[in-house]
Amino acid sequence: MSAPVSEVVVWLILGLPVASFVLIAALYPVLRRYPAPAGWIAMLAIGGSLGISVWLLMEAIGAAGRPLDFETHELVDVGSLLITIGIRLDGLTAVMTVVVTAVSLLVQVYSTGYMRGDRGYARYFAYMSLFTAAMLGLVLVDNLVVLFAFWELVGLASYLLIGFWFHKPAAAAAAKKAFLVTRAGDLGLLAALIFIWVRAGTLDIATINTEVVGAVELGLLGQTTLTLFAVGLVAGAVGKSAQFPLHIWLPDAMEGPTPVSALIHAATMVVAGVYLLGRFFPVLEASATASDLIAWIGVGTALGAGLVAVVQTDIKRVLAYSTISQIGYMMFALGTGAYAAAFFHLMTHAFFKALLFLGAGSVNHATNTFDMRRMGGLRTVMPVTYLTFVIGALSLSGVIPLAGFWSKDEILIEAWDHQPAIFAIALVASGLTAFYMFRAIVLTFHGSYRGGGQPEPGGHGGDAAHPHESSWSMRGVLVLLAVPAVAAGFLTFGGEFQTWVLGALPHPEEGHFVFDLGVFLASTIVAAAGIGGAVAIYRLRLINVAALRTGMLRPVYRALESKLYMDLLVEDWLVRRFFHGGLVKAMARVDEQGVDRALDGVWHVSFEAGRWGRLVQNGQVQMMAVALVAGGVVVWGAVVLFWA
């Protein structure tokens, strides 16, 4: 069907944030001194993108989520290589653009309050615009190479924003770690795109999903080819979406400003991996190996990250591990065939997780710390933050009738149908979710205030001794985000949401509302148990945690507090000891003392033979030596030639 929308308008979605980035960069010398317009430029641009996105969503809904037809343009045409750039606009894209632009706009409004007075205010909004543009490009394009390009660019934006406060060594280190760890996964994606091009001759996403998958079914192309391609995609998704074992970058990424964590490291960029696998869902479906792989990685990550979240003392790290865990849900949903449910959860999660992060930022403004051991009792002084945070936590814990309940339940139902073991593990993780969230709420908002932290250079806090509610721009955004955190789940009742995203598949089906009383009871009981447990332990103190920690559960605590030893394994053993200490050192020794010395030796011998050796340091003699060698060469060449 031909598009009712002009292509230029669609490109504007990402064009506006690009323009914002360029404009802020161009005006930077001025904006550095008078930063306020930077925020306005960025918000105007993203507001425009949001408007267009909503319009496009309406168009996509009108087309039942089926792709609208746009022309594609030649970018590179060399030999047999053709790289095109064009728009892929269907229900999935439309949903993603709306989620990205909506959360992005709200986060930027919040940022005008949160980042006020920061020396890098203008730079911050430039980076945020850059990120939004790259993320929108990622979900809009129709070609795998171009998608990969935007994929890397969101990584760049993430790098710049994690390291935004680059004066902090921890931030600079975290930025580097994030880039490197995700790039390790990106290698898989790069390999996948090279592989599929060499084997199947195309980089067009729709063609891969239809013709190439069809060719495999007809036996024209080996199943192994498809599986290797799918596994490459999974590797890329695992890196970007912080799944085991490449999840280690995300908790460190919390060094970035909190609105960044909300937008990039919770709501949008980290779910790019989910988007990627969803975009190539026909490929994933056609490869049982890849499906099983991502299903087990996802559910394992959901459980493991949930466990680690329980012992975190930093509120943002609780949320970070929670994000890893929740993306695990989306991943195993894709692996178990629950495509629509995965994206439903992606959407609801984007809203309530952004809400929770921004709530944590609000708390940080009041207390100058993210350490929950220094918080407590904020319920009374920060009522808006408290209430919205609780709403977010309830939604995340899957309490009916909030948004998180509907999306999580749908995933659980499909998991139960597909693989009961995955369902069981996911159910445990679900209980953990409720537990760690309410542990965080109790530690942060209940009890008595424990003093807050010291203001740090570049920090934004006020007087931590007397915490106060945050500015209207921050509170307002919290309230606005609480609305979808409550109500976004209602989109499932007529199966509308599912219909939109299913329309993106080659063989779309009608979405429908699923409900299962058994799963509902199980998940509700588990959530209630988690909440009750947290309140009992941390609020009512029915169990002495400190005693447990030093007593019976000491090894468990130690393992969890060491993040299940993953950082140790990768950073210390793999990178520091094996790579730097072993491989690099050994090869450098070979290079310096083997190769270089040996070659130097050759010259040395020839000089000694000519008795010029001792005079080599003298410039005149050097030229004579050169002349000598040159002469020798000519004579030798002549001899070879004419003797023969």
Next chain:
Amino acid sequence: MGEGFPILSILVFLPLAGALLIALLPGQRVPWPAAAVRALPGNQQAHAKWIALAVAFATLVIALVLFVLFDRADSGFQFTDTFLWISAQDAGFDVSYAFGVDGLSMPLVLLTGLLTTIAVLISWRIDVRPKEYFAWLLVLETSVLGVFTSLDLIFFFIFWELELLPMFFLISVWGSGRRSYSAMKFVLFTFFGSAFMLVGFLVMGVVAGTFDMREIQESALAGAVLPVPAIFAFIFLAFGIKLPLVPVHTWLPDAHTDAPTAASVMLAGVLLKMGGYGILRLLFTLMPETAAAADVALAILAAVSIIYGAVITVRQTDLKRLVAYSSVSHMGFVLLGVAGLGVVGMSGAAMQLVTHGLITGMLFVVVGMIYDRTHTRQISAMRGLAHYLPLLSTMLVFAGLAGLGLPALAGFVSEVTVFLGAFGRHEPQTAVALVGVLLAAGYVLWALQRSVFGPRDERWRELQDVRAWWEFLPLGALVSLIVLLGVYPSVVLDVFELGVRPIAEGIAVFQPDIVESEALEVARLGRGG
């Protein structure tokens, strides 16, 4: 451009003429025409650099005009300029004076013009013997342009050797550290390779009866005193040293590190390219059968260089040396693409020559500017430069990111094209080479983290960020071009394709099974084509 107008001769020899003019400028105490010259504002040194800038810029403009006029439908040599120089038919060979450019050499000529102009600009503050300095720089440009445009083996060789002289002086007089050692090392390595190359050329020329590379056929080389694979290996050695390949790369870090900034830019930006250019222009064009048979070995050499170079780079603690070592890894991609034997791989390899020239050139420019201010190149001695040198730090981050192959910047295009072109023939080698991309991210980000980022350091309080026009111009030009080629690569890639297509066709005669992409029927249908 009318037929027979010797535009390429003008292009090649204009810098040499400029060098002579500078050399003829009166010295500080020479009285004669000084009266006239001294009437001009400024001092003697200033004349040298202004003349150098004018000449380099004029050369760049000519190159740019040629690039625009270049017929993008003609895969042969254009703007040719030929006459018979030595006719020694008694001895059985001819030597002709022949210049020409095709799709392969045209972008490289433009790159040379650009980087020389930049090299002059960033040397604006040279105060040691500036006359000689700028003269040598221009001589260097002539020699490199000569290599890229010569159509005759003898001229190719002469220009190839000519390059040593200015480079030797630039490193040993204006360099730093162990400059004499490094300059000598550079010369000796190159000479060693050249010796073999000359033998190869002479054998080829004598048996073929001509040194004109347009006329030499591999089949005609059968009766030579050396078997064709030996000729190939001899010449390859010279190009391999220049590129450079592991294990004959050790001259490079020393030469780069101790050379003055402009010489490093020229060395990395254009001199290394002569190696990759030579492989395509001479080995793969003149001896396609041997080249096609050697592809596996070449791909292994490439993969080894990429990984070995990158791993050693990780260990470098001197910022300039780090950039230098990264070239070993990046130039390995050139050979990998070439070893793919097809149009895609070779186009990618040629593209890598240009993108590496721009990116590494920019890295050297920025590192040089940082060194001018901080007087250190040790990464451990720097930190938090971004606080006091925000623009220069941004430039370093930009160039570093370009170096690690970030999309929308030039390096990404060439690396991906190389991978796509090489994977079909050399799966394991290409897979190994992919790891180089991760290692590149490792050393670049590590260096940035420690030099640019980190807490404020009061030692840098007094430093001035980029101010002067001669610093802005090169940075601005490089940034624009790196972005342009990253976003719209076809502007150069299409020209390269024109140049490598005949080479690939020549090889395809001996390797008919070259299929870079298996291009399924269904996939072709899906393209909507």
